[in-house]
Amino acid sequence: MRTNPDPESSPMEQTGAGRSRISALPWAAALLTMVFWASSFVVIRDAGPHFGPGAMALLRSLSAAVVLSLWMLVRRPRFPRSKRVWLIVILWGVAWFAAYVVVLNAAEHSMDAGTASMIVNIAPLIVAVFAGLVLGEGLPKRLIIGVLISLAGIGMITAASFTGVFTVVGLVLSVAAALLYAGCVLIQKHFLSREDSVTVTWAGILAGALACLIFTPNLIGDITAAPLSITLQVIYLGVVPTAIAFNLWGYAIRVLPAGLLSSSSLLVPAIVVVLAWLLLAEVPPPLAAAGGVLCLAGASCAIGPQIIGSLRRR
Template sequence: MKSSEDSLRTSMPNPEPKTAPRGLPWIAALLTMTFWASSFVVIRDAGEAFSPGPMALLRGASAALVLSVWMLFRRPRFPSGKVTWLIMILWGVAWFAVYVVVLNAAEKSIDAGTAAMIVNIAPLIIAVFAGLVLGEGLPKRLIIGIIVSLLGIGMITAATFTGFFTVGGLVLSLVAALLYASCVLLQKHFLSREDSVTVTWAGIFVGALASLVFAPALVTEVAAAPLNMTLQVVYLGVVPTAIAFNLWGYALKHLPAGLLSSSSLVVPAIVVLLAWIVLGEVPPPLAAAGGVLCLAGAATAIGPQIAGALRRSRSQPSALP
């Protein structure tokens, strides 16, 4: 009897894979950084035709529409607790409405490079908070890598500074950095145990609803904007938002918040490279050197973990999630 049960159990397919390949979360993270970097290049152009609020609404609505169509073919798995629902709604409004509007507004009153530099203090905030409060620890290599990357970001900023600077823009950039850090920590601590696709879809949908206050202005600006500008904002919704935030949610589910957020330190270097390839903007030598420092700092902070994860994936292959 026992042998027949063992034989039956062996012949049945495993309905649920136990773990994901260890390298997949890092691949998802690096794809996310590339998509987010592309958004800086697109915003630089589309921002000439759209103001901060309407751009946030069109971006959020495009992302919500794409993910809603996807959810027609995928059964959503919503949180069961009321507190989790409340946190998810708060997180969606803060991340996909307030943060996007604040960042767009900041770049209307401060040099884009300076805004990017200030916003990129968020990974340092996340690493310190996650290390001290969430118990993830503060490895010396992580802190050194973040500092080196921040120096590189400073060099890129110095090389591309246009002199466009206001106190209001500085304050808005700091608010954007705090929102960025808060939303990542909120998602990691309260939402990472939930289905990441459902949480991302719900958060984007809530953010789009909150941005509906900009609907009248959006109608006016879409009517006046060239079609290619409108399509660029739609791209921001589909790729850097709908796709990238799903990848980010998956990565955050499997990786420490402080360590994962450090991967965003490569974004300025990718932006310099994309601006060179897509816009033909040859980076100044100081910006190029800053990009190298960003990559070196990120490699110091997260490189060993990525390499180790990929080695373990090859030696211990697991089923796809």
């Protein structure tokens, strides 16, 4: 029986009062992560036409790597001691911060972005089922029902924003992105959640940036041609939705079950609709608004009781 999940935690965190005090923090980190990730979709709408999939992934990962490297200089990181863990971190980083980002960018260049997003959002269902059956997290009916309700809402948002662009290549890339997303979440939870989350995120992003260096010529050309404001938007993708958000995610996944945590990403399509309305003045069609409500309802069904329980314990 695990009596102390983090041997380096403070004495207060090891007491019952300390645990109840921080029980709501992982959920706060997860929900803030969803807001940051949702903002990335809004930014990509503007930056996508100016940057190719590889060039955008490279600039995004380089920006994140620079920010986290500066952070690593002023903190005391705990590096993994096992070569096996280092190998997993590198493979995870290349898959998460290079392959997934490039494949997702390419998918949105090959088909309607909303449709690509809908297909990618089957990932939480994959994570929930796999984590329940293989990692022993269980498959609560409420979780599965909530995921399915949210997927129906995502379908409505996609139908409302569909532009008619659909290709087999885009479909294959979107499915590949969903599988990469699910695989990376499960790897992080099973193999890396006991490591220092900041160090793991930094090393993973650095590995992804190195893997994306093959796109350097494309990046130089795109930066030369793109307006400065667009380039700054891609840098924002690296600083906020990547460097900051993935650190929050890494903290949350140390504490929360993978299936439950990944279900919080079902909030992203609804948040995107709201952000596009507020920031881009894109008034959502009634069908998209109704789909956003369904996303919120499904996510509330899946993760709401756990969040409320955390707040009550506090």
